[in-house]
Amino acid sequence: MKKQLRKRWKRWKRAIWTFTLFLIIGCLAWAGQTLPDQMKKLLTQMTDESPIAIETLNYLQNSGDLESDEQRVFMQHLNNAQGKMKVHLVTSFVCGEEEQVIGDLDTDTIYSLMNNNPSWKGKMDDNGEVWLEETVTDDLSxxxxxxxxxxxxxxxxxxxxxxxxxxxxxxxxxxxxxxxxxxxxxxxxxxxxxxxxxxxxxxxxxxxxxxxxxxxxxxxxxxxxxxx
CATH class of the missing domain: 3.30.70.1740 (Bypass-of-forespore C, C-terminal domain)
Structure with missing residues (x-):
């Protein structure tokens, strides 16, 4: 019973921190400001037990796509997901596109992947599978x-x-x-x-x-x- 309560509390805690991060970054983006270093440090200290929250912060900071409601919704779905998800990568070229399956990844790994590739966009389909999208503007498929x-x-x-x-x-x-x-x-x-x-x-x-x-x-x- 205690173990289940502990797991549930960790889930709630993750959701609370994620919501807080979205709220803070969203307000700063609306005001046209960047996240102060001191605030970054404080958030990192508060989220030591939640790697997802840190990856969320990094991705949103690096992507420069704070106006994208679609990406916010995607990340909210990602944060609420349980277990591993099948991840696809669709690469769109000047001419043609390619699709490949990256594998079954957990939320933290998906965030790390997107953080390392800030130009990628993501969406989740009705089956709970993740589709990452990359655009290549200087080559053909x-x-x-x-x-x-x-x-x-x-x-x-x-x-x-x-x-x-x-x-x-x-x-x-x-x-x-x-x-x-x-x-x-x-x-x-x-x-x-x-x-x-x-x-x-x-x-x-x-x-x-x-x-x-x-x-x-x-x-x-x-x-x-x-x-x-």
Whole structure:
């Protein structure tokens, strides 16, 4: 009985400290202030028995995402979770994404992982599994490097395809091309190559093709890439 009460008290204590941390950091964020060193020291001393609270503090401080209600809700769910959870990592690249299972981790380990990777975002699904999200802005996914083509779609848009353009598996649409201007100024073999599909194998080729044909965007004011 005493053992159960002790466990229950530890759970309550963790919840109280977590709520206190969220409240303090949230108020400071709203006021546009950073957490004073003295306050950090005091909170660390108060939470010596709660590694989760310390990891929460570190993650919130480093992430710079205090306005994100979604992340606050995620961390509250994480703090209330019991035992180990299946953790996935989804990495989104300039083109394509990859998903992998990291393993079954407890709350403290998940917080340590996120604290070491402050740009990662997290969410918990209805099955209690954790999905961590990473964004890579300077590379293509391995699948894209093997299968991506840049070409023109049926509406005259510069488009990124998974596989040959004939298969019509659109990954991303960029901008509409001025075909008439291209026909009058580009060699025929270059235009044909684009129509057949230019193979994209790395981020340099991706940027090079995009830069080259952006000169033929129909409306430069709308020359903004958009996700398909």
């Amino acid at each position: 391995p699948t894209c490097k093997e299968q991506a083509y840049m070409s023109i779609d049926a509406n005259g848009n510069l488009t990124l395809f998974e596989g040959p353009p004939q298969e019509e598996k659109v990954l991303r649409t960029f901008f509409q091309l001025d075909i008439g201007s291209m026909e009058s100024s580009l060699p025929k073999d270059v235009l044909k190559q684009l129509q057949d599909g230019i193979r994209i194998q790395d981020i340099e080729e991706y940027n090079s093709v995009l830069s080259t044909f952006s000169d033929y965007a129909r409306d430069l004011a709308e020359n903004v890439m958009k996700a398909h």
